[in-house]
Amino acid sequence: MNQTLNRTMVLPQLRHLFPVPRARSFATVVISTLALIVACLLFAPSSVTWGALSGSLPFAAIIAIVGLGQLLVVQQGGFDLSLAGGVSLAVVISTHYPQGDNALLLPAVLIAVACAIMAGLANGFLVSLCRLNPIVATIGVNALLYGAVFAVSGGVPKTTTTLLTAIAGGQTFRLPNTIYFALATLAVVSFVLKKSVAGRRFEAIGANPLATRAVGLHVELHQLLAYVYAQILYCMAGVLIAGITREPTAFQGDSLLLPSVAVVVLGGTSLLGGRGFPVATVIAAFFLNQLSQFALAVGVPYSAQTIIQALALGFGIGVYSVRWTGLAIKQTRPT
Amino acid sequence: MKHSVGLQTAFAAVAAIIAFGCSDLARAETPSWCGPKKATIALLDGYGGNSWRQVTTASGKQEALKCPSITKYEYADGQGDTQKSISDIKAMAAKGIDALVVFPDAGPAMLPAITSVYKSGKVIVPYRVEAGGKAGVNYTRFIGASFKNDGENWGKWIKSVLPQGGNLLFLSGPAGNSQGLDELAGLKSVLGPEYKFLNPEPFDVTNWDPALTQKVLTAEIAKNSKIDVIVSDFGPSLVGALPLFKNSGRSIPALATSDGNSLGCFWTDVQKDNPDFKLFTVATGNDNVRLAVQWAVASATGGKLPEEDVFKAPVFENSVSGKPHAVECRRDLSGAIYLSAELSPEDQEKAVNSK
Numbered sequence A: 001m002n003q004t005l006n007r008t009m010v011l012p013q014l015r016h017l018f019p020v021p022r023a024r025s026f027a028t029v030v031i032s033t034l035a036l037i038v039a040c041l042l043f044a045p046s047s048v049t050w051g052a053l054s055g056s057l058p059f060a061a062i063i064a065i066v067g068l069g070q071l072l073v074v075q076q077g078g079f080d081l082s083l084a085g086g087v088s089l090a091v092v093i094s095t096h097y098p099q100g101d102n103a104l105l106l107p108a109v110l111i112a113v114a115c116a117i118m119a120g121l122a123n124g125f126l127v128s129l130c131r132l133n134p135i136v137a138t139i140g141v142n143a144l145l146y147g148a149v150f151a152v153s154g155g156v157p158k159t160t161t162t163l164l165t166a167i168a169g170g171q172t173f174r175l176p177n178t179i180y181f182a183l184a185t186l187a188v189v190s191f192v193l194k195k196s197v198a199g200r201r202f203e204a205i206g207a208n209p210l211a212t213r214a215v216g217l218h219v220e221l222h223q224l225l226a227y228v229y230a231q232i233l234y235c236m237a238g239v240l241i242a243g244i245t246r247e248p249t250a251f252q253g254d255s256l257l258l259p260s261v262a263v264v265v266l267g268g269t270s271l272l273g274g275r276g277f278p279v280a281t282v283i284a285a286f287f288l289n290q291l292s293q294f295a296l297a298v299g300v301p302y303s304a305q306t307i308i309q310a311l312a313l314g315f316g317i318g319v320y321s322v323r324w325t326g327l328a329i330k331q332t333r334p335t
Numbered sequence B: 001m002k003h004s005v006g007l008q009t010a011f012a013a014v015a016a017i018i019a020f021g022c023s024d025l026a027r028a029e030t031p032s033w034c035g036p037k038k039a040t041i042a043l044l045d046g047y048g049g050n051s052w053r054q055v056t057t058a059s060g061k062q063e064a065l066k067c068p069s070i071t072k073y074e075y076a077d078g079q080g081d082t083q084k085s086i087s088d089i090k091a092m093a094a095k096g097i098d099a100l101v102v103f104p105d106a107g108p109a110m111l112p113a114i115t116s117v118y119k120s121g122k123v124i125v126p127y128r129v130e131a132g133g134k135a136g137v138n139y140t141r142f143i144g145a146s147f148k149n150d151g152e153n154w155g156k157w158i159k160s161v162l163p164q165g166g167n168l169l170f171l172s173g174p175a176g177n178s179q180g181l182d183e184l185a186g187l188k189s190v191l192g193p194e195y196k197f198l199n200p201e202p203f204d205v206t207n208w209d210p211a212l213t214q215k216v217l218t219a220e221i222a223k224n225s226k227i228d229v230i231v232s233d234f235g236p237s238l239v240g241a242l243p244l245f246k247n248s249g250r251s252i253p254a255l256a257t258s259d260g261n262s263l264g265c266f267w268t269d270v271q272k273d274n275p276d277f278k279l280f281t282v283a284t285g286n287d288n289v290r291l292a293v294q295w296a297v298a299s300a301t302g303g304k305l306p307e308e309d310v311f312k313a314p315v316f317e318n319s320v321s322g323k324p325h326a327v328e329c330r331r332d333l334s335g336a337i338y339l340s341a342e343l344s345p346e347d348q349e350k351a352v353n354s355k
Helices: A002-017 A024-043 A050-075 A083-096 A102-129 A134-153 A162-169 A177-195 A197-207 A209-215 A219-245 A254-266 A278-298 A302-321 A324-332 B002-029 B051-064 B082-094 B107-119 B147-161 B178-190 B210-223 B261-270 B288-301 B345-353
Strands: B039-045 B070-077 B099-103 B123-126 B166-172 B195-197 B229-232 B254-258 B279-282 B315-318
Touching: A024 A278, A024 A302, A050 A083, A050 A177, A050 A197, A050 A219, A050 A254, A050 A278, A050 B210, A083 A102, A083 A134, A083 A219, A083 A254, A102 A134, A102 A162, A102 A219, A162 A177, A162 A219, A177 A197, A177 A219, A177 A278, A197 A209, A197 A219, A209 A219, A219 B210, A254 A278, A254 A302, A278 A302, A278 B210, B039 B051, B039 B082, B039 B288, B051 B070, B051 B099, B051 B288, B051 B345, B070 B082, B082 B099, B082 B107, B099 B107, B099 B288, B107 B123, B123 B288, B147 B178, B147 B229, B147 B254, B147 B279, B166 B178, B166 B210, B261 B279
Parallel strands: B039 B070, B039 B099, B099 B123, B166 B195, B166 B229, B229 B254, B254 B279
Antiparallel strands: B279 B315
8 A cells, every 4th residue: 555655656756857758659669769779780780880870860850850740730630741742842942042042041941931831821721710621621732832842943953052051961069960950849849848838738739629628728729830830840841851962852842741640650649639749759750760771771672671661660550559558457457 | 231230140140149058058957857748746744843854845846846847846744643644645636736756654554545646647756765565556666765875884984994893883763663774784784793783683772862862872881881883873863962971981982874964063073082983974865855856757747767766875974084075064054954965055054944
């Protein structure tokens, strides 16, 4: 009896002292990532060398940033398919508008952010106010965004400015700059979501819109803003990709849609909305990226590479679909 | 009076000479593949959304308009959508266009549409991507590109800069694409077993996407401590990836690839710090469309059919010998143009920047 009392009293204190995400998702993704690193060390040591990591981490950072954007929408029970268009539009604006002139980079980025806010408002308006299905609404907005991509670029890639290459493709203290961008985004998203009043309301609305409406919270406004925040993060990812790849295609966002959803799911956030796990999402982004580097480093044929990734994803999602706690209770319950 | 008659005669003679001269000149400008019969022509792209395609489209138009018998030139972009590409072909034929030049990106899926247009009595010339079928049964003529020839050219150059053999890395586009397989066959026909391919068989898959190219190259650099030559069939997509060698403290190795202004400028910028970075390029092949247009126009207007039906991309740059060209960089123009193309750089710039 005393032991139980102690545990119930001590644990919350400990949790307060160490506010790390304690969810099953966090443990799962960390254990999976550690297992992957061990597998890399055993079977493809080259994929965890410093040279390989410094080349691949920028892409993990990009997946992390778009994953955080998708996370915010998923938390509101939504789904954002306009990610591809949003990222691609930011890419073409930040490369086509400056035309190689560093002085025009800042205005270009500001234009890209303005476009992102408009796209987010359009998504949010359609989903939260007009009550359209998020998949339908965001597919429509994605088509509009791709229209804008063609209007800006004609589908043609442009070489990026030297300043953007230095910012996004450069390194500070031997770490790729994109890592800092991803970590800063993570810090802001985590802090606002978990420690601010607005963030707590945001999560509560995602978990139960009806109850929170009854309490008097602005449910529609929070749902609408989720799409705006997401688009701003996609825009940031797009600008960074433009710097990393130097001559990005006009469709650079296409390959990010699936990973963005995958990392949200691997991070343990329910697709039905509610509580979000930003730290686990970012770790999942590293996991997913490292997995593809592992497959490349092992040197298996391309078909096998895609199978390895699909299996790992299937495993990751499978872990959450099994109700471990339910099983454990069944086993321990006295009969 | 006598004087004025003489003057008039002289003027008449001069006028006659000028007139004859001009008509000769006009005849000389009309190419042999341009016949006297009036015809209309259309260029149908499976996917027109990149600079290479835009330069190619402009080249095709320029070639078609060399023939005065062509009264109308039309263009349609399938936008990567097979259904749209098929309906574009049928729509052009229904509009009464006489000759169609088709880039059948979707491959054999396009063959039924091509065949139905051919059977309705139109001239139809697919080029660069094989759609299957036979000339004279499914289409007028297929104008292929000899990618094997590119592979052979790269192989010969690699032999010249690395006579003792070495480690090669071969990057191509989507998995199993026939271009990459043909190039590999060309490479292997020239290079012996002393040249070791480091990539998984048959090539490293990059989808010609700069981001994926960067990821693939990262893994390969980490895995292989010695890469002597990189072979890639799309040079400009490597520009973002090659600086990865610097991160690992290594020189960029020799590169055998296809040309692009951005690549030429990149080489010019970094070759001092990278002593092993020798560059060899073949023409990216925008002029493949010209041969296809010549076949289509000749067949539709009754002109002389060209002798060739396979486009062989010429060697363009060689940083070692400077022949046939030293590495070229035009900083005043955008990176996404191809100095190897017949279309002038200024016209390419216009084509690329027109939306």
